[in-house]
Amino acid sequence: MAPVASFAEVEGLLGIVVIISALYLQGQSFVDPTIRGISAQSFVISAIFVILYLQSGDMDLVYLAIVTAIVRGILIPNVMLYQVRRFKHSLRETGMGLRIPSLVIMGVVIVIAGYGLYKTVLLSVLPNSLVAVPLVLILLSFLLIATRRNALMQMTGFLQEENGVLYAGALITPSIPLLIEFAVVLDILGVVLVGVILSGTRDVLRTLEAPELEQLTG
Amino acid sequence: MIAMDQTAIFVILLAAPAAGAAVSLLPRDGVEILASMLSAGAALAASLLLLVFGTAGDFGFFYSDGLTRIMAFTISAVFFTSVAYSAFYIKRIREPLIRFRWYYSLLDLFTFTMLLAVTVNDLGFIWIAVEATTVSSALLVALERERTSIEAAWRYTLIVSAGLVASLLSVVFVYFSQGTLVISTLLTKPVANDLLMAVAVGFALVGYGTKAGIAPMHAWLPDAHSEAPSPVSAMFSGILLPTSIYALVRTFSLLQGSAVFDAMRNLLIGFGIFTALLAAVIIGNQRNYKRMLAYSSMENMGIILVGFSLGGIGAIGAVVQIVAHAFAKSSAFYEAGNIVVAFDSKSMSAVQGVVNRLKFSGYLFTLSCFAVTGAPPFGVFVGEFMILSQAMSSGNILLTVLLAIAYVYAFIGLNRQSILMIFGQSNSPMVDAAGKAPPDHAVRENLLSLAIPLANLVISLVVGLYMIPVILQAATGFAL
Numbered sequence: 282m283a284p285v286a287s288f289a290e291v292e293g294l295l296g297i298v299v300i301i302s303a304l305y306l307q308g309q310s311f312v313d314p315t316i317r318g319i320s321a322q323s324f325v326i327s328a329i330f331v332i333l334y335l336q337s338g339d340m341d342l343v344y345l346a347i348v349t350a351i352v353r354g355i356l357i358p359n360v361m362l363y364q365v366r367r368f369k370h371s372l373r374e375t376g377m378g379l380r381i382p383s384l385v386i387m388g389v390v391i392v393i394a395g396y397g398l399y400k401t402v403l404l405s406v407l408p409n410s411l412v413a414v415p416l417v418l419i420l421l422s423f424l425l426i427a428t429r430r431n432a433l434m435q436m437t438g439f440l441q442e443e444n445g446v447l448y449a450g451a452l453i454t455p456s457i458p459l460l461i462e463f464a465v466v467l468d469i470l471g472v473v474l475v476g477v478i479l480s481g482t483r484d485v486l487r488t489l490e491a492p493e494l495e496q497l498t499g
Numbered sequence: 500m501i502a503m504d505q506t507a508i509f510v511i512l513l514a515a516p517a518a519g520a521a522v523s524l525l526p527r528d529g530v531e532i533l534a535s536m537l538s539a540g541a542a543l544a545a546s547l548l549l550l551v552f553g554t555a556g557d558f559g560f561f562y563s564d565g566l567t568r569i570m571a572f573t574i575s576a577v578f579f580t581s582v583a584y585s586a587f588y589i590k591r592i593r594e595p596l597i598r599f600r601w602y603y604s605l606l607d608l609f610t611f612t613m614l615l616a617v618t619v620n621d622l623g624f625i626w627i628a629v630e631a632t633t634v635s636s637a638l639l640v641a642l643e644r645e646r647t648s649i650e651a652a653w654r655y656t657l658i659v660s661a662g663l664v665a666s667l668l669s670v671v672f673v674y675f676s677q678g679t680l681v682i683s684t685l686l687t688k689p690v691a692n693d694l695l696m697a698v699a700v701g702f703a704l705v706g707y708g709t710k711a712g713i714a715p716m717h718a719w720l721p722d723a724h725s726e727a728p729s730p731v732s733a734m735f736s737g738i739l740l741p742t743s744i745y746a747l748v749r750t751f752s753l754l755q756g757s758a759v760f761d762a763m764r765n766l767l768i769g770f771g772i773f774t775a776l777l778a779a780v781i782i783g784n785q786r787n788y789k790r791m792l793a794y795s796s797m798e799n800m801g802i803i804l805v806g807f808s809l810g811g812i813g814a815i816g817a818v819v820q821i822v823a824h825a826f827a828k829s830s831a832f833y834e835a836g837n838i839v840v841a842f843d844s845k846s847m848s849a850v851q852g853v854v855n856r857l858k859f860s861g862y863l864f865t866l867s868c869f870a871v872t873g874a875p876p877f878g879v880f881v882g883e884f885m886i887l888s889q890a891m892s893s894g895n896i897l898l899t900v901l902l903a904i905a906y907v908y909a910f911i912g913l914n915r916q917s918i919l920m921i922f923g924q925s926n927s928p929m930v931d932a933a934g935k936a937p938p939d940h941a942v943r944e945n946l947l948s949l950a951i952p953l954a955n956l957v958i959s960l961v962v963g964l965y966m967i968p969v970i971l972q973a974a975t976g977f978a979l
Contacts, residue, residue: 406695407675419664426661435657446664450671457674459623463667466630470660473634477641477653497647497654497722 288336289411295329296414299448300392303421303441307388310381312372312433316361319437319444323353326444330451337455344461345451352468353440360475361433372431384428388421395420412452418445436474443467505553508545509561512571513614515541516578520607523600531603532586538607539579542614546575557683562620569818569970570617570745573825576958577737578610580829580951581730587948588729588836589642596644609635609734613742622680625746626663626670629710632739633659640727651719651726658719659710666706669750672699682749690757697759703750704770711743712797713804714774724793725845729836732789736796736832737825744800744821748807767808772898774801775905783912787845789835791916792828795871798909799824799879805902806886809893816885819970823878823962824871830955831867834860837948847916852925856942859949861921863956868917870959872910878962 286294302322309315330346333339365372395417403412422445425438447464450457519538523531550572555564582603589595589602597605612635616628633656641652674680676695677688690696709716720740724732751767754760778798785791799820806817835845837860842850854861870877883906890899962970 402694403698406692419668423661426657432653439657439660442661442664446667446671449668453671454675457623457671458680459621459627462627463623463670466627466634467660467664467667470630470634470656473637474653474656474660477637477649477656497650497726 288332292329292332292411295325296411298325299414299418303418304385304388306437307421307425308381308385310373312431313362313365315434315437316358319440320354320358323349323444326448327354329448333451333455339455341460342451342455345447345464348464357440357471357475361436387424391420391424392417407453415445415449415452439474440471506558506561508548509558509618512542512545513611516607516611520604520611523604523607531600535582535603535607539582542575543579546572557620560620561618562682566818567617569822571614573822574610574613574738577734577825577829580955581734582606584833584951585730587945591840592643594644596641597638602642605635605639613738616742617745620682622670622673622682626667629743629746630663639731640723642728648726651722655719655723662709662716663706665702669699669702669706685753690754693757693759696754696757697763700751700754700763703747704767707743707747711740712800713770714777717797720797721790721793725787725789729832729839733829733832737829740796740800741821744803764808768805768898771801771804771808772901776901779905779908779912782909783916786847788847788920789845791913792831792835795909795913796828798905802883802886809889811889813886813889816882819885819967820879820882823882823959826955827867827870827877827879827959830952831864831871833952834864834867841942847920850920851923853921855925857944859944863952865917865921867956868913870956872913873906876963878959881963881967
């Protein structure tokens with residue numbers, strides 16, 4: 282009996298879910314749904330690693346799935362949510378003068394441009410069209426980081442970028458050495474970033490208009 | 500020197516700062532300075548042995564060529580002087596973010612990661628080591644616990660990490676194309692897929708370029724350099740930026756002999772000269788003297804990238820400039836630290852007439868500024884001259900003219916500002932609010948705070964006058 286769906290079809294479906302989740306994050310103005318969104322996205326990425334393991338049989342991908350689910354799916358998002366709960370009201374992005382619809386439209390443009398870039402430059406050397414998904418995810422992460430001022434929102438962008446690059450690595454060359462080590466180093470860096478926020482020394486709502494920060498211009 | 504000995508020296512080179520990082524955390528007063536000084540001394544001795552007796556080749560986990568050994572020596576030497584200068588500087592920080600034993604431990608760890616990056620024989624480990632430099636140095640930037648320093652640390656960590664993810668893609672693409680990440684194997688292997696490797700170098704440019712302060716990815720650099728404590732600024736400018744350039748150049752050198760080599764070389768030259776010109780123009784408009792030095796570092800990194808990309812005598816010039824700039828710029832940052840301590844301000848307008856109060860520091864700062872902007876006979880001049888010669892001999896008139904413009908702009912911009920600041924008319928009141936000595940009263944300067952920058956400045960001079968044959972001999976084994 283033929284399987285209901287091939288691995289490639291499931292991978293493709295999950296790839297679409299990942300892109301939709303990235304656009305969802307791009308469209309959020311409140312911090313807590315954004316954090317929950319990155320947690321969900323990390324679980325989807327983790328599931329993709331498991332599927333890639335079923336295809337390749339490379340055990341490293343299972344470890345990568347476990348690290349992704351635990352660190353970026355549970356640990357870091359929960360620490361970030363703990364920080365959010367310290368504020369009585371919901372934290373909201375103060376923005377860079379751009380409204381949410383504009384940000385989402387920019388996100389869609391990035392998706393189209395990223396896919397176009399893949400098709401014109403990389404398709405001939407990387408024939409698996411799913412590679413476009415992590416590349417677009419990384420580009421959307423840059424957009425998320427660049428268009429937000431709230432530290433937790435920027436942190437979400439960093440986690441998404443990490444998801445994207447590890448996804449790209451596992452998809453392009455599942456046998457690449459040090460993949461787990463790459464993930465661990467990136468997660469340590471994520472923990473350092475969260476540590477800066479958690480220490481309270483870096484106000485999560487800080488804006489560039491603060492008078493002292495005038496010194497950091499020029 | 501037999502191969503096994505050289506491996507053992509590499510191990511000592513890395514083990515020394517790693518051990519220093521661990522011992523510094525022991526809860527005993529003063530142990531952190533002693534441990535860091537001893538580990539810095541051991542690392543410097545090991546790097547000198549490698550520089551003088553080392554041979555090129557594959558040593559298992561380690562890779563050695565002229566560039567590796569020169570980078571290891573430069574990193575160890577600036578580490579040594581920064582630890583020594585820290586003994587003077589950091590106890591003056593009123594409310595440090597972390598305990599001093601943590602400061603020294605992180606400084607040792609930071610050096611360990613840089614030494615690992617320049618000695619390891621694997622592109623994947625180079626990426627891990629460069630990423631780890633960010634982890635180990637983030638808290639060092641924020642040590643002074645001011646709002647600006649915390650913000651600078653945040654921007655540094657976030658921007659650099661975001662950029663470095665791009666360089667991880669570069670590593671992935673190299674592996675996909677070549678099937679290995681081992682440098683010694685990669686250097687002997689013809690490029691299997693030109694397009695993939697070109698994309699890999701492009702991602703390396705974005706990723707490592709962000710960390711090296713290459714425009715337009717340089718946004719973190721002036722903030723982190725100006726807000727970090729001076730010994731840390733010296734290490735950032737003198738050795739961290741070149742370590743990132745090293746990682747980029749290692750990736751670029753894999754393209755040797757491929758069809759895309761010239762195209763990617765032109766891309767790197769374009770980014771390098773753009774960085775140098777942008778920084779040269781900005782230097783002269785700074786109001787904060789540490790930011791001014793930061794932009795000077797950016798200008799130097801742009802020129803060094805151009806030198807490596809040009810190859811030949813230009814690549815040798817880039818190596819000379821890395822060494823000379825590391826010593827001269829660390830000297831300038833130590834002097835800037837003396838000025839910060841005496842005036843409690845980083846604003847140029849608040850420290851006019853430095854020489855009236857800090858006579859020797861004032862003169863040394865001025866000389867250091869001349870050194871980093873390529874005044875003869877300092878080493879930076881020799882390096883810049885070699886790069887300019889290569890540009891001329893390659894027949895690229897536009898690049899030659901742009902390089903000359905960058906040199907002149909940076910020279911005038913930085914030295915004009917520094918001379919105005921050091922020798923300008925003091926506009927401070929006779930007695931300040933904190934009861935400190937007014938700026939026109941000379942204060943007794945700490946001997947340690949003068950000896951260390953003076954030593955580095957002299958080394959920068961010696962590099963220009965006497966060390967070129969040594970560097971030429973050591974660097975000729977390098978692929979570019």
